[in-house]
Amino acid sequence: xxxxxxxxxxxxxxxxxxxxxxxxxxLKLMDFSNKGEFTFILKKEHLEAYDAEKNPQxxxxxEWFANYAKEAKVSTAGIRGPQNILYPQDTRFPINLVGIVLxxxxxxxxxxxxxxxxxxxxxxxxxxxYNSDLFLDAIARIQAANGIKTLVPKGRKTIPIWLAxxxxxxxxxxxxxxxxxxxxxxxxxxxxxxNSQGSQYLPEESMEFVNKIQEIxxxxxxxxxxxxxxSAADNPLIDEKVLGSVDDGVDLxxxxxxxxxxxxxxxxxxxALKDKxxxxxxxxxxxxxxGRVLEKLDIADKFVWFNIEEDxxxxxxxxxxxxxxxxxxxxxxxxxxxxxxxxxxxxxxxxMHYDEKLKDMPIGTAVLITDPDHDRLTITQTESxxxxxxxxxxxxxxxxxxxxxxxxxxxxxxxxxxxxxFWAKQLKTQGLWNKHPRFMIxxxxxxxxxxxxxxxxxxxxxxxxxxxxxxxxxMKKVEAQLGREVxxxxxxxxxINLDQDPRLLFGGEESGGMIxxxxxxxxxxHGRCAIAMRxxxxxxxxxxxxxxxxxxxxxxxxxxxxxxxxxxEIIGRFDTRVDIAYxxxxxxxxxxxxxxxxxxxxxxxxxxxxxxxMAMGVKExxxxxxxxxxxxxxxxxxxxxxNLVSIKxxxxxxxxxxxxxxxxxRPSGTDAKTKAYGGGFDKSIxxxxxxxxxxxxxxxxxxxxxxxxxxxxxxxxxxxxEYYLAFVEKDANNIPFTIPEYNx
Numbered sequence: 001x002x003x004x005x006x007x008x009x010x011x012x013x014x015x016x017x018x019x020x021x022x023x024x025x026x027l028k029l030m031d032f033s034n035k036g037e038f039t040f041i042l043k044k045e046h047l048e049a050y051d052a053e054k055n056p057q058x059x060x061x062x063e064w065f066a067n068y069a070k071e072a073k074v075s076t077a078g079i080r081g082p083q084n085i086l087y088p089q090d091t092r093f094p095i096n097l098v099g100i101v102l103x104x105x106x107x108x109x110x111x112x113x114x115x116x117x118x119x120x121x122x123x124x125x126x127x128x129x130y131n132s133d134l135f136l137d138a139i140a141r142i143q144a145a146n147g148i149k150t151l152v153p154k155g156r157k158t159i160p161i162w163l164a165x166x167x168x169x170x171x172x173x174x175x176x177x178x179x180x181x182x183x184x185x186x187x188x189x190x191x192x193x194x195n196s197q198g199s200q201y202l203p204e205e206s207m208e209f210v211n212k213i214q215e216i217x218x219x220x221x222x223x224x225x226x227x228x229x230x231s232a233a234d235n236p237l238i239d240e241k242v243l244g245s246v247d248d249g250v251d252l253x254x255x256x257x258x259x260x261x262x263x264x265x266x267x268x269x270x271x272a273l274k275d276k277x278x279x280x281x282x283x284x285x286x287x288x289x290x291g292r293v294l295e296k297l298d299i300a301d302k303f304v305w306f307n308i309e310e311d312x313x314x315x316x317x318x319x320x321x322x323x324x325x326x327x328x329x330x331x332x333x334x335x336x337x338x339x340x341x342x343x344x345x346x347x348x349x350x351x352m353h354y355d356e357k358l359k360d361m362p363i364g365t366a367v368l369i370t371d372p373d374h375d376r377l378t379i380t381q382t383e384s385x386x387x388x389x390x391x392x393x394x395x396x397x398x399x400x401x402x403x404x405x406x407x408x409x410x411x412x413x414x415x416x417x418x419x420x421x422f423w424a425k426q427l428k429t430q431g432l433w434n435k436h437p438r439f440m441i442x443x444x445x446x447x448x449x450x451x452x453x454x455x456x457x458x459x460x461x462x463x464x465x466x467x468x469x470x471x472x473x474x475m476k477k478v479e480a481q482l483g484r485e486v487x488x489x490x491x492x493x494x495x496i497n498l499d500q501d502p503r504l505l506f507g508g509e510e511s512g513g514m515i516x517x518x519x520x521x522x523x524x525x526h527g528r529c530a531i532a533m534r535x536x537x538x539x540x541x542x543x544x545x546x547x548x549x550x551x552x553x554x555x556x557x558x559x560x561x562x563x564x565x566x567x568x569e570i571i572g573r574f575d576t577r578v579d580i581a582y583x584x585x586x587x588x589x590x591x592x593x594x595x596x597x598x599x600x601x602x603x604x605x606x607x608x609x610x611x612x613x614m615a616m617g618v619k620e621x622x623x624x625x626x627x628x629x630x631x632x633x634x635x636x637x638x639x640x641x642x643n644l645v646s647i648k649x650x651x652x653x654x655x656x657x658x659x660x661x662x663x664x665x666r667p668s669g670t671d672a673k674t675k676a677y678g679g680g681f682d683k684s685i686x687x688x689x690x691x692x693x694x695x696x697x698x699x700x701x702x703x704x705x706x707x708x709x710x711x712x713x714x715x716x717x718x719x720x721x722e723y724y725l726a727f728v729e730k731d732a733n734n735i736p737f738t739i740p741e742y743n744x
Contacts, residue, residue: 600672
């Protein structure tokens with residue numbers, strides 16, 4: 001059994017080992033330690049369930065595929081899930097080596113069919129999660145066996161998701177594969193499929209290769225077997241030289257940064273920093289790339305690092321032993337939980353031990369926390385305890401480190417409002433602001449303070465469903481109309497006129513991901529143009545945040561945030577997010593996990609349908625807004641819905657707009673969870689509404705049944721999907737990708 005010097009990680013290993021059956025431990029399906037060519041024979045028996053006597057070769061791949069295909073239709077960030085970290089061939093788990101091989105082969109077959117006779121080149125990258133190196137090796141070797149060239153970093157080491165995305169666009173590749181589960185728990189993993197734009201696949205793109213997997217299964221059923229070839233590890237189609245010549249792409253990315261957020265004025269501010277900024281490098285994998293970026297920008301000496309060693313257990317961050325059971329809160333630093341006495345706390349930040357790590361650093365030290373694939377950022381800063389009354393008044397959370405010092409923790413809603421405001425002021429200072437109309441793209445779940453700020457600044461706002469691929473999809477729609485007046489629809493159904501030749505000021509979401517646009521269009525090696533990159537980047541956020549911190553000098557970030565609220569007369573200053581998990585996703589017993597997840601998904605769907613069916617009912621004329629108020633006032637006696645203005649489906653959730661707040665109830669696209677978001681002028685009120693609505697069982701009341709009949713209720717999800725796909729497709733930029741003549 002694998003062991004660790006880390007006691008808590010060792011407990012995880014032991015638990016996984018003990019709960020893995022012997023037949024899984026003994027599986028010898030594919031041996032990637034064999035560096036030569038070999039063939040994996042997929043058998044008809046593999047498709048059916050394991051039975052020690054009747055089907056000892058069973059892998060239950062049909063069940064795996066049914067769940068995989070279902071998630072492909074709705075996933076917001078790659079098809080992800082738990083894996084057996086010790087035995088990656090364990091097909092009882094959603095993420096497993098056999099599944100990775102099948103999905104990679106299916107994508108290769110789809111690409112070869114679409115681009116017959118062309119040289120297909122893709123990029124592949126990974127972060128630090130368990131088995132990521134194995135999965136990267138499998139992806140590259142499957143693609144090579146199918147004639148596809150794969151660009152990988154030197155030594156096939158870690159790179160961030162944004163760099164893989166950037167390279168797919170910049171080098172005009174057909175796309176890429178990236179292995180990550182973002183800020184999810186340690187035992188989770190996933191592949192994020194990147195298209196030729198460097199954007200994550202939209203559902204219809206995922207379905208192309210999902211259909212190919214079905215074809216493979218059909219042929220296996222018919223013929224009894226199906227051969228899958230794996231190339232040698234040193235196949236020349238697995239190329240480290242191309243990326244090696246540009247320092248894994250860092251050289252190209254630095255050049256891009258200098259045309260955007262890392263221009264001279266920003267770099268000069270960072271170079272003038274008096275106190276160093278801390279970068280909390282969760283998982284360790286951001287350091288390898290970000291360290292080089294900062295060196296090339298000549299600002300590396302302005303930062304100190306926590307956790308530069310790569311560790312798939314993420315340095316125990318977010319991990320607990322709760323009553324003898326291993327529990328993982330993920331590495332999302334903004335997660336808030338409650339102790340048994342009802343006290344709120346930050347379980348992830350608590351495991352970062354800042355009471356010790358920051359004790360000798362000056363008050364005002366900023367700590368910038370990034371996740372393993374380095375696309376999200378959480379901003380925190382130490383302040384004096386004397387600031388507590390002002391922070392509470394402003395709705396800014398904090399952690400007490402000692403008698404004298406607190407750590408202010410900004411939500412992404414608060415942090416990104418500061419960054420977009422500062423960036424706008426930078427553009428105005430440089431005399432650039434009026435050269436183009438400005439707009440931003442945000443998810444509906446993000447703060448209404450962003451919309452209020454934008455209105456005050458004359459910045460148009462396009463609201464989209466959750467997921468950065470939705471932001472990228474709007475970018476492409478805008479680019480298709482450049483050269484004339486640009487009009488795009490937001491997910492509320494409003495046409496947004498962005499005027500002629502607009503520029504993206506900011507694109508982002510409340511979960512901590514953002515991107516800035518550039519003044520000049522970004523050009524790929526073969527002439528494609530973009531208004532911004534397609535993936536969120538913590539590097540961009542870190543550079544803007546660092547310049548802002550320097551510019552503020554002795555003023556704290558929390559004081560600056562309140563200043564923005566006041567300057568822009570923002571009413572919706574407060575925001576909240578409630579995460580409702582219906583099971584312990586850290587459970588190592590896969591059978592218990594599956595049952596718990598199925599039960600949790602039923603609860604999630606029931607909660608979702610209660611609200612969604614009313615939103616669709618209003619849209620299709622089955623009920624009025626007054627009817628909705630009647631249903632909600634009856635179901636939630638402790639809440640008041642008299643000032644509800646609208647209820648709308650927003651692509652992946654239900655948005656309730658009031659005169660003084662908003663609440664969005666959204667089922668997770670990847671797990672048995674419900675997320676409830678809120679924004680408004682009173683923090684306690686939005687927290688109460690989000691908590692009660694998010695935790696509702698979804699039980700249909702008699703009034704609900706009066707307006708929404710059983711047939712309409714059962715068809716609600718399908719109707720909603722039709723509206724979502726119509727939003728995605730309207731004015732879509734569907735110019736087919738043309739594979740260029742590569743010069744590498």
